[in-house]
Amino acid sequence: MTDDERLRRWRLVLGGGDADGTGLGLEGLDSRMDAALSAVYDQGGREGGLGASAPRVARWLGDIRAYFPSTVVQVMQKDAIEKLNLTRLLLEPEMLEAVEPDVHLVGTLLALNRVMPDQARESARAVVRKVVDELERRLAQKTRAAVTGALDRSARTHRPKRVADIDWDRTIRANLKNYLPEKNTVVPSRLVGYARRQRSVQREVVLCIDQSGSMAASVVYSSVFGAVLASMRSLKTSLVVFDTAVVDLTDQLHDPVELLFGTQLGGGTDINRAIAYSQGLITRPTDSIFVLISDLYEGGVREEMLRRVAAMTQAGVQVIVLLALSDEGAPFYDHENAAALAAMGVPAFACTPDAFPDLMAAAIERRDIAQWAERHLAV
Numbered sequence: 001m002t003d004d005e006r007l008r009r010w011r012l013v014l015g016g017g018d019a020d021g022t023g024l025g026l027e028g029l030d031s032r033m034d035a036a037l038s039a040v041y042d043q044g045g046r047e048g049g050l051g052a053s054a055p056r057v058a059r060w061l062g063d064i065r066a067y068f069p070s071t072v073v074q075v076m077q078k079d080a081i082e083k084l085n086l087t088r089l090l091l092e093p094e095m096l097e098a099v100e101p102d103v104h105l106v107g108t109l110l111a112l113n114r115v116m117p118d119q120a121r122e123s124a125r126a127v128v129r130k131v132v133d134e135l136e137r138r139l140a141q142k143t144r145a146a147v148t149g150a151l152d153r154s155a156r157t158h159r160p161k162r163v164a165d166i167d168w169d170r171t172i173r174a175n176l177k178n179y180l181p182e183k184n185t186v187v188p189s190r191l192v193g194y195a196r197r198q199r200s201v202q203r204e205v206v207l208c209i210d211q212s213g214s215m216a217a218s219v220v221y222s223s224v225f226g227a228v229l230a231s232m233r234s235l236k237t238s239l240v241v242f243d244t245a246v247v248d249l250t251d252q253l254h255d256p257v258e259l260l261f262g263t264q265l266g267g268g269t270d271i272n273r274a275i276a277y278s279q280g281l282i283t284r285p286t287d288s289i290f291v292l293i294s295d296l297y298e299g300g301v302r303e304e305m306l307r308r309v310a311a312m313t314q315a316g317v318q319v320i321v322l323l324a325l326s327d328e329g330a331p332f333y334d335h336e337n338a339a340a341l342a343a344m345g346v347p348a349f350a351c352t353p354d355a356f357p358d359l360m361a362a363a364i365e366r367r368d369i370a371q372w373a374e375r376h377l378a379v
Contacts, residue, residue, distance in 0.1 A: 015042060033067045036060060040080045057089055061098040074102040081108060091116055096123035101131045103326070107216025111265040125257060132256050135224045135353075143228045143357040150361035151202055151234055201236045203287050203364055205229055208278045210294035211241045213266045217326035218293050220260065221353045225325075227256040229360075238281045242274035243267035244299065270300035275308045286316035289363045293322045296334040296341075296348065306337075310344050318363045321348040325356060342370075349373045 011024045012034055026034050039060055060080075064073050077099055080086055089095045090112060099105060109116075109124045116124060175188040207229075209215070209222045219241070230237040230253035238250045241263050252259040271294055282288045290312060298305055313319050321341055323333045329350045338348040347370040351359055355376055362372045 012037060029067070032063065036063045036067060036076075040076060040083060057086060058094060058098050061095075061100075065100060070100055073100045074104070077102075078104045087112065090124075091120045093120050093123040096120065096127055099127070101127045103131060103135075103217050103220050106131050106220050106260070107265065110216065110219070110260055110263060111213060113261060114264065125261070128260060129257050131220070132224060132260070135221070136228065136256075139224060139353060139357070140228045142354075143225060143360070144232060146357035146361040147229070147232060147235070147364065150364035153365055202234045203289060204236045204238075204282060204284055205289045205360075206238045206240065206278045206281050206291065208274050208290065208292045208294075209239070209241045209263075210269060210271070210274075210292075211243055211263050211265055211267075212269050212295065212297070214295055214332060215293070215324070216265055217328065218322070218324050219263055219265065221325045221356075222293055223256045223259045223263075225353075225356060227253050227259070230254070238278075240274060240278055240281075242270065242277075244270045244273075246270075246274050246277045248277070268299045269294070269297055271296070271298045272300040272302070272305035272308065275305060275312075279308065279312065282312075282317060285312070288316075289318045289320065289360070291320045291322065293325050295323060295332060296321070296337040298334065298337060302337065306340055306344070309341060309346060313344065313346060318366060318369070319346050320359070320363060320369055321346055322351050323348050324350040325353065326350075327352055345370070347373055349377055351377060 007024050008026075008030065011026060012030070015034070015038055061077070064076050068076065081090070087108065090099075090108060096109075106128050109128060113121070113124070171188055171191050172186055174190060175186050178187045178189055179185070180187060207222055207226050209219055211219055223239070226237060226239040229235050230239075230250075237253060238248070239253055239259070241247050241249060243264070244267060247262065249259050249262050252262055271292070275292070278290060282290065309319055321338075323338070333348070341348050358376065359369075359372065362369060
């Protein structure tokens, strides 16, 4: 990078006026980029330069999409909504058609769902559909492959009943010490294979999702993963969302967009009540995985919540607590409740969407989740 380019970038970062300090003036495209940045990040006392004018906001949205890559556009949109209080403008269809769709925008739209006019709701659905379709393309194949592989490995046996069930690669590897040079062959002393593949359900999965406002991104990702898992015949997948009430959205797992519009972000939290409902969905504890996705700020009965988790683990349920299922981690959560769960062998940690398929594979194989988290994530 040349000194002039370095100086130009610093000028765009620092802004103009007293914050400049570079002595560099901007012209043409650089000047327009600087104006777009100043609309949100100007520290000179102006209210962002966008005001409450929908046409001005629409023009700004078009400008930033022309000047910056989509990842930067998404950050600027998010900051503009938060810093300049532009949330109400998202109720206007023309605004929704101008924005760059992403997970954070979907969370904002879901929070506004109950106050949207009908015309804006249709535009919002189109935005949500675009984001959900992209997430499914990114995550579905990896999830199915990880879960299917884990189910196959969990069904491994040293007494396969049919030749077709023998895993020849693993059998040969396990018996290399029995190689006979004169015969140019391996004599297996034990076989490695798979038990008969079951056409019936092999695992029950219950996703229990906190829909408080801070969990918006987690709700979006969880709904997509829920839809993918529900499409697999070897799993019986249920999805429950909660605040102070509990709503079972399992019958909407075929369409994650409809599922998302069935949530209501915001409100209080009653984790104990949600766990109590989820316990009723589990019919085969030793073959079940219960995933609680919550920041653990309990508005219900804390002691009862912990007792229910302990009872589930004692019954053989694989319990996983995720403080967040998103790329942002979990900056705010109840540390006391997280520590109490960890003391009973249920670690609480944030998980990225890309790591979730492998986490589900570890749960299916009943590996130690605490060790898995230590290797893969920052607990």
